Amino acid sequence: MSDIIDALQERFGEKAVLTAHQIAERATGYWNSSPMTAKALLRPKTTAEVSAILKICHAHDQSVFTHGGLTSCVQGTKTGENDVIISLERMNSVVEVDTTSGTATLEAGVVLEQAQKAIAEQGLYLPLDLGARGSCTIGGNIATNAGGINVIRYGMARSLVLGLEAVLADGTILSSMNKMLKNNSGFDLKQLFIGTEGTLGIVTRAVVKLQPQQTTKNTALAALPDFNSVHILLNHMKNTVGASLSAFEMMEGDYFRAVTEPGWHRPPMERDYPYYILFECDGSDPQRDDERFSEVIEDAFEKGYIQDAVIPKSENERQALWGIRDDFEAILQPKSVYLYDVSLPILSMACYIQDVKNKLALFLPASKVFVLGHVGDGNLHFFVQPHSETPAAREFSDRGIYEPLKAYEGAVSAEHGIGFEKKKWLSQSRSAEEIALMRLLKATLDPKGILNPDLVIDQPKKQ
Amino acid sequence: MSDIIDALQERFGEKAVLTAHQIAERATGYWNSSPMTAKALLRPKTTAEVSAILKICHAHDQSVFTHGGLTSCVQGTKTGENDVIISLERMNSVVEVDTTSGTATLEAGVVLEQAQKAIAEQGLYLPLDLGARGSCTIGGNIATNAGGINVIRYGMARSLVLGLEAVLADGTILSSMNKMLKNNSGFDLKQLFIGTEGTLGIVTRAVVKLQPQQTTKNTALAALPDFNSVHILLNHMKNTVGASLSAFEMMEGDYFRAVTEPGWHRPPMERDYPYYILFECDGSDPQRDDERFSEVIEDAFEKGYIQDAVIPKSENERQALWGIRDDFEAILQPKSVYLYDVSLPILSMACYIQDVKNKLALFLPASKVFVLGHVGDGNLHFFVQPHSETPAAREFSDRGIYEPLKAYEGAVSAEHGIGFEKKKWLSQSRSAEEIALMRLLKATLDPKGILNPDLVIDQPKKQ
Known part of the structure; x- marks a missing residue:
């Protein structure tokens, strides 16, 4: 046992710290059934416990990955044997549905569908909805700025978040559980934790804006x-x-x-x-x-x-x-499939889809391509079935999707985020100056680089 | 003439640099008719020129204030004789109204009403609207995350911005003129420049989301x-x-x-x-x-x-x-009036308004209070007419408004921002941890502290 595990067990008790053996009984994620790997997995019950875990990890220069519902489509839940995992699975309360202000206060580990139901029972409507609703969590939805099927009317997860609580890499708790539509009291710090995939802080609670139920x-x-x-x-x-x-x-x-x-x-x-x-x-x-x-x-x-x-x-x-x-x-069944999520202006879509198909016909002659998408949001999903699955096929498929995108000023991720999977393609959609500023923010908020390290952007190794 | 003025005149020509004498012909702002004070005022025509000005100012450790339409209600346009002003007034083009993607590309200096009209002529609708529409600029609207009368349906300025271009303190241009509703390609850096009142960068162009015209x-x-x-x-x-x-x-x-x-x-x-x-x-x-x-x-x-x-x-x-x-x-006319802008949960409003009136009756016995607001957004405006205008009256009036707010978890600024005026009250709505993180962001993005210094938060003086 390493020092860090000792320190965590001393603070939280042996039962609260799952060890490598127990962790291996879990799957890495919905899209990856291989056993989960980590040094330890902690399941805090409160924000204060998340803070305490991070303080210990920070003192030990220990890398920490955050787990929500494990439905990432971009390898956002991959960990290694030297990592510690914080799972928000026990912070799963619907704290409050406030029918007067039209808001709900949710812990990060609440499963989206549970939140939807609890809110519906109070006669209100949570407009966030996506295929993974039965597994994904509110914290994960916010950390990845989830999209889904209602974006055309209600916007992305970002637009639903009124208040947020997050814990920084060093354990500092930032709590701003605002319930108002309007609040310009200084910088809107919650934006730092929405869509940054846990790299700048761990989302622990949120206030979300509700809508009237439509009849x-x-x-x-x-x-x-x-x-x-x-x-x-x-x-x-x-x-x-x-x-x-x-x-x-x-x-x-x-x-x-x-x-x-x-x-x-x-x-x-x-x-x-x-x-x-x-x-x-x-x-x-x-x-x-x-x-x-x-x-x-x-x-x-x-x-x-x-x-x-x-x-x-x-x-x-x-x-x-x-x-x-x-x-x-029917598409997932027969053989392995590569899933893509991109966005681009709607008027460019027909040409882009044709470009992709031409590239794939060239690179992967016997592959099949299936296209669907939230077209009103500029968002397309592709399923590519390669003739045979090889690393080279994946590489060719990726190139077929991402390389034509730059000319159309498209985005390599519309709603799935970057995770580990899309890092190498980020520069198709972001300039060197933008990527440099992302790194600067990461180095500023997490100077030791312990929080979901190397997700979204590569970073210098721990100091 | 100082070195910096020489350097600016050499780069842009004498005519392009207004000097202190010429600047004094302008009023400080809509709410403050005293003459504007500054060492120089520059009116760039392009983002590249904004970048060049900032590079020179950065090299000279020169403080720079950004001017839009000068309608700040929180002393956001106040400058001193040692400051340089960048006015976006000549970057006032409606670059494009894209009826297919439902977006408009605007330079920061476009007056809101001009943008509204140009967009309406193309059969679309810009949902941002506020009383100052005839003077305020899109850049100012974005930098202050403007609200206004349509927030209940369409959200604040933040929710309308799809793409943004901004220039950092050292002249680095960050251009991300995205037109899609969905784009999760890495951190959403534009959020850093929305509602931060020009302290982290100067907004130069934006892509805004349009709506169908309602009939x-x-x-x-x-x-x-x-x-x-x-x-x-x-x-x-x-x-x-x-x-x-x-x-x-x-x-x-x-x-x-x-x-x-x-x-x-x-x-x-x-x-x-x-x-x-x-x-x-x-x-x-x-x-x-x-x-x-x-x-x-x-x-x-x-x-x-x-x-x-x-x-x-x-x-x-x-x-x-x-x-x-x-x-x-009718309320502004008779005598001086203090204008306030706060937000709080709607169910607390009746009690809060009564608290304020009680406090003011105690502190400022002969004052009058008028209340109105975008109540659907949790936003109230107060006009306080003191019996006689003195610094003490202003202080008592401020205390009457802000001190009761904390108990209701209200915000000292709903839509006007902080500027210089509300800095001392920011801690009513933000924790020490939040303010520390605001300072950290400021120090990271503008280490010399040259950009709109001391707006929103006090900062250490220039290095």
Whole structure:
């Protein structure tokens, strides 16, 4: 046992410190089933305990990685045998749902879906939602500035955070549990901890802004003839039902066909269209909202923006449509798949997608590419199925996705973050000056470099 | 002439450098008519010129203050005879309105109203709006994270900024003119320059997110019996027309009566109610929006939330209602007035306002207090008319406003920022740890302390 483990066990008791053997029973993450590796894993119950752990680790120059729900898509939860892990899994209380101010106070380890439910029970709505809702935690959502399916209406995780508490590398607690929409009392320090993937501090609690529950939901799946129509339909929706438009999700024909193969999802319409859009409006005026939604779709038909549309007649039918978008087991199943998350201006998307396909056809001749995305947010996901999985195939696939992106002023990460996986591509989207400033911030807030070291940006080794 | 002026004149030509004599022809700001004081004022045309000026100032350890539209309410534009001013007034181009991505690219010196108009001409809408629109600049709006009247629907300036370009104290240009809603490619560095009042860098250009133009506007002025009804009405509106609610402005009876005295605004209803709320919904469906708005107001009447209401029958009548909210000349006119801007949870407001009035009655017996605010955002403005203006009166007035705030976890600045004026009160809203981190950031990004020195936080003098 090392000094650090002794010090931690002395402070927290033997039971509170999971050792390498116990840790190995856990998987590294949702996307990586190999056993977790670390020197120790601690499960603090309070912010004060997080602070105490960090003080000890700081004194010992001990690297510390933060674990939330382990759903990172960018190797954000990878650790080594010399690292200590802090898991927020026991800081999982919904501290308060304040219906008067329209806020919720949450501990970082609350699973997103639990928070959604607790808030819904109080008659309010947490607009953050993403596929990993059943596992991911609020702390992880904030640390990675999570996006998801409601961004077009409600923004990213950053825009929902009113107050935040975080612990710095040396154990200093920064608590600013603000509940107001407006607070310009000095620098807005919470921004330092949102989207920085735990490299500048560990998020322990947050106040999030809630919305009224919407009582109507109108959904449609539409088939479109070309990408230009996608863009025109998006503007049509924005100009008519913009305030209530909560999702606008694109699936390319190849994606739609793959997930509606026999044995997978039942196809709700013809399978041979080039593009499919799943969109949804939430409102609070049943009769008028329904009428308006129908009008807007009829208008889109008449103007030729869409060629076919399905409107679900029940919640089951609606869920089935969303299943096509959310459940892509058919693509994951047959063999290994590389998942990508990029953003770029919508008008460049058609060209960019073609560029990627051309590159992949060249680099990885027998590969398949499936494209879908939160197109209203400028966000595309790619699934690349290489013919055979090799390090070289991965490298070629990465190049196929990222190299064409720079010309379109796109971002190598839209919502998944950088983690370890995308570090080498960061310079496609960020200038040398920007990366230098990221390093400077890291060196300033964590001069020993103990906090999630080498995530997002490489840093000098510990002093 | 000092070395620095020589160096600046050599680089930019004599004409480009206004000297102390010329500068004195300008007023310090909208709220301070005393002559501007400085060693020199430079009016760069490009980001490269801002960078060049800062490089020279940095080499000479020269303090530099940034000027936008000079509408600061917190002495944010005050300079001394040894300072250099950079005014962004000639960087005033609307570079691009991109109707496909729904963004505008603006130089920092663009006057807000000019930006609003240029964007409206392209059929889109810039949701940032505030009383100072005719003078304030986009750069100033971003540097101070401006709020205003549309925050309840669209958020603060921070939430509108997608991309930003800023120049650091040493002249380094950080350019990240992102147009996407989602971009998690490393730390979101633009947050460092939003709301930090020019202390960490000078904002030179920005990409802002636009909204569809709304085609319907429904407005009402309602009279309410007590503060509890204000809160209930707000929730009633959020739960019914929440997605389209773009303003919810409160005026206390005393404020309403003062600005509708004979000779000022014509009172549109009885003047003896305790509270008045001006609210507005913007939509895109003329008939249904009007019907729904009427329904919601009738419902509020029936439920007793409101006692009287006026719905304007023309744009002129609507403007007249907004005049009562926006134009408080009647209060500014008679004698000097102290203006305050704070935020706190809405449920605490009634108690807090009473606390303030009690304190002021004690400290400043013959003073008058007028309260209004963006109550939907938790934001209150106070006008305090002291019986006679003395430094002691100002001190007592400040204490009356700020001292009770801490107990309610309020913020000493909601939307005006800290400037020089509120520095001594910052610790009411921020912990020692937070202020220490603000200082650390300042020392890291501007180690010589040349950039808007001593704004927001005191700093060690130049090295």
